[in-house]
Amino acid sequence: MTQGNPTPKILIYGTGSIGAACAYLLSKSVRNEDIVAICRSNYEVAKKHGLTINSSIWGNDLVVRPTVVRSIEEALCHKGSGFDYILVATKATTMASEDTHPIHPAVSPHTTIVLMQNGIGIERPFQRNFPDNPIVSVVLYTPLTQTAPGVFSHYFLDKVLVGTFPAESPASHKRTAKKLSQMLATGGAAAEHHEDIQIERWKKLLINASENPVCALSRLRDTQFFRSAQGATAFMKDVMMEIAATARAAGYQSITEEVVDSQLLVITSRPWPGAEPSMMNDAIAGRQMEDDAILGNVIEIAREKGVETPRLSTLYYLIHGLNESFRGIKNERFE
Numbered sequence: 001m002t003q004g005n006p007t008p009k010i011l012i013y014g015t016g017s018i019g020a021a022c023a024y025l026l027s028k029s030v031r032n033e034d035i036v037a038i039c040r041s042n043y044e045v046a047k048k049h050g051l052t053i054n055s056s057i058w059g060n061d062l063v064v065r066p067t068v069v070r071s072i073e074e075a076l077c078h079k080g081s082g083f084d085y086i087l088v089a090t091k092a093t094t095m096a097s098e099d100t101h102p103i104h105p106a107v108s109p110h111t112t113i114v115l116m117q118n119g120i121g122i123e124r125p126f127q128r129n130f131p132d133n134p135i136v137s138v139v140l141y142t143p144l145t146q147t148a149p150g151v152f153s154h155y156f157l158d159k160v161l162v163g164t165f166p167a168e169s170p171a172s173h174k175r176t177a178k179k180l181s182q183m184l185a186t187g188g189a190a191a192e193h194h195e196d197i198q199i200e201r202w203k204k205l206l207i208n209a210s211e212n213p214v215c216a217l218s219r220l221r222d223t224q225f226f227r228s229a230q231g232a233t234a235f236m237k238d239v240m241m242e243i244a245a246t247a248r249a250a251g252y253q254s255i256t257e258e259v260v261d262s263q264l265l266v267i268t269s270r271p272w273p274g275a276e277p278s279m280m281n282d283a284i285a286g287r288q289m290e291d292d293a294i295l296g297n298v299i300e301i302a303r304e305k306g307v308e309t310p311r312l313s314t315l316y317y318l319i320h321g322l323n324e325s326f327r328g329i330k331n332e333r334f335e
Ligand SMILES: NC(=O)C1=CN([C@@H]2O[C@H](COP(=O)(O)OP(=O)(O)OC[C@H]3O[C@@H](n4cnc5c(N)ncnc54)[C@H](OP(=O)(O)O)[C@@H]3O)[C@@H](O)[C@H]2O)C=CC1
Pocket: 013, 014, 015, 016, 017, 018, 019, 038, 039, 040, 041, 042, 089, 090, 091, 092, 102, 116, 117, 118, 140, 141, 142, 143, 144, 145, 146, 277, 278, 290
């Protein structure tokens, strides 16, 4: 990247695992002063030493030094003529009740809002809040975990799929999505633009709504779970088939059993001990898990469409119940 040339201005809201990976990828085409990262529990380390990524694909000890701030208010001091992209990389844990979103003061008429979160139906509250802004939805196959404040490990895959919400968006919105995809690819990700990203969201959900709760509840990484009992893999497929049936009832006919099998192959072929899904990471730390974004919204769609989801519903109620038990517990993960 040529220093001195104007580059897009980017705000990262929530610099955990995915926020840090995006800061790294975008730093190859955007100047550090134009990447503003809002950090919370890892603020001190990020400010002093930057964000460090150890990746089995991109390399070890990769340090990126975005402009680190503590809050939206502080980020506004670096806004210049406005942010071109705001990447929302927090967990989608409070989406259902969001009437206004904390990023509001940082959004200008030309800002593209980019949702980096897992789940289905996550875009609607943003569309309600920001009806005139381009909304870009991103599906990430990039297992990452924060192993110490500001230090992240990344392994197995770096596929990042990008598209507008809704699929039928103005050409200018499509252009902004394509530009983001190109920047992520320049950074080293296997990034692709998709005309209808919702198809990809449903495909990814086959993995997240099955293995995330299973690993969170069993406290086993995915490969460890698959090897824990005969029938564990068949159980995972049964859960995935319920998600696929819901997707088809919602109009996504391409989510067939063949797609289920290929997604199952992705998660069953990981070397020992396998991936630690983000929901498992939250469960171990006693943090709120994305119960509604990843599970609740699916069973609601299934109920509306008359699809039976007994296994998925069981997983939802157990994860939701675990969330309730965590409420009031202090975040002690780095203490
Ligand atoms: N990790 C993974 O492998 C993958 C994750 N995803 C999805 O990406 C999304 C992000 O996940 P991930 O990066 O793992 O999550 P993390 O928990 O690692 O990161 C979330 C970050 O948001 C910060 N945050 C939360 N609320 C606020 C707030 N109000 N103000 C400022 N910062 C805030 C957290 O700060 P603090 O540390 O203080 O809590 C944390 O740094 C999720 O939807 C997840 O499902 C998708 C693909 C892969």
